[in-house]
Amino acid sequence: MSLKPYQSDVLDAFEAFLRAYREAGEAAPGSRHASREAFEHCTLRNFGFRIPYRAPSALAEADVPVVCLRIPTGGGKTLIGGHAIGRIKHSLMPAGHSLTIWLVPTDAIRAQTLRVLRTPGELLHDELRGLLGEVAVLDIDEALSVQPAVLDSHDTIVVATMQAFKQSDTERLAVYRPNGALMDHFRGVDQPGWSLVEALRLRRPFVIVDEAHNQGTSLAFDTLARLDPCAVLELTATPDRLHQPSNVLVSVSASTLQTAEMIKLPVEMATHGDWRIALREAIARNAGTLRTIQTPTAQRLVDLAQTRNPLGAMPI
Template sequence: MPQITLKSYQQAALNALGAFARAAQMKGPALAFGEQAGRPYNPDPFGAVPCVCLRIPTGGGKTVLAAHAVPLLARAWRATDAPVAVWLVPSDTIRSQTLKALQTAGHPYRAALEAHYGPGVKVCALEDVAQIAPPDWGRQAVVVVATIQSFRIEETGQRNVYSFSEAFEPHFRGTDAQRLAVLQPLPDAVVAAEEAAQDGKGVLKGFVGQPRWSLANWLALHEPILIVDEAHNTKTDKSFTALKRLNPSFILELTATPIPGQNQRAVPRQRAGAGCGKHDQAANCPGRASARLAAGRLCSGANPTRTGSRGAEGRGRGRLWRQGLRAPHRAVPGAKRG
């Protein structure tokens, strides 16, 4: 199966994304966003970490765009030919489909990665991360496909990704203390005294105040590029915390139905081609606001809620409106995945 030739609106969105990433490297995401989008950048809830949302209509090819975006962001933002990317999807069914496509030689999604990294690019599920030898990290591109639910939980002990795992001993043992220090500020990354006291096996006793040997911490150590599919489903404080635990260097979100709070600039219908909606955008959304990237679009904002939410999160939505961020339209319940 040959590599897909991108449609003009898809290439325009990627060009805009790359232009933003390069400008953000020089000027920071806020200034780069403001210059390209013509409106303020809202850094919440990820601070200095750029969070960009590509709004692509149902059937518009979000997955193939994401496959091309990994090497694009690796070069433009990380300046590396061996990135770590964590690709998050909303369900196990989509996870299986995406994983199979990215692992299958000749598939267009796989071809998009191999065009930059060759056949040695590693694509795996969470359960296979520990099987990638420590020396391969930083030498080969690694793409980990998982569901957002794998990381989204209030009690980190209830998720294997946060649990202390001896399978990662060779990975952490070979990492110097200075590099491990980047994990200290992350939510729930360090073994607490209370946690060690409750450990019936006594494994954690000697690790109080130190980062856990966990899958999540190993990924966080590499400051991955995050790809968040169907991103309109990840607008809660719990989801934001899950993403922060991964210590991302860049967050790229994809959705056909952005939530209120995103700033958007449309790509004309005639440029979208068959199977595309009236507007195709690329947006930057740190919590949820959009900034258009050139012909695509950037979105910036911090709205963790959907229309109709109440309480503190609802007040957050009002705050975005007071900042002058426009709401494009209401998310469509039950919309089919593109």
């Protein structure tokens, strides 16, 4: 495998959390505190102090573990997410094949994620096959007609935007509508609804929420609860601190990425007591770069750097 050391460390921390969650649940079945105990135990080890676990209300009753890996932009979140499937399969799904719902914020990111998962020669494509063997990668249209034989014989990843599932009026979305193409999933099930969401929830999927800071609303977690996930993993560079504060299990610094040669541009760090000075100095150092960005805002920043006017006078 071609993981950087920090990526392996992040995945090891995630797997350690999953083991602690499983062990806490086995020690006290039905207690609904396994996520909290595992998270606080692991953050004590990872950060040196316990961080309180904040269970999203929609997932608290079932004690579904929801944790966040904070990875700066350029740190390989998609690669880490792919390897996380192997870790969760080993820890929580020892038998059978895994089902992962990989949710992204935009169609552009959806297309990019599908490409790296499907294309031979792409690092994530090749490494996932090495980890899991046969992998089926589906977009939402393909999932709407997927047959049980596919899910029974492959580790399966469904890549979709959150908006494909996220709607207060669920009848407006195809994934919630009765679908005759999915009837075989419900053999022996009492009062099936025949929808894709119900077919997925029968298998308790692992859910990855990419760029999770864009999704941290009560409706988003209500949406995840409809899938009855076995676990939810948030991947983001900027964890949500406003709507539903993220349970940050691991935080990777920019300096770690630089040491691992993941950042190709030089990074200079300095401390200033006044944020105005910090911004002014950053602008002054990068005035040449800003000139190449032909926008009025960029030009005003260049002008500011050259004249060193007080920041409060900058008309942005």
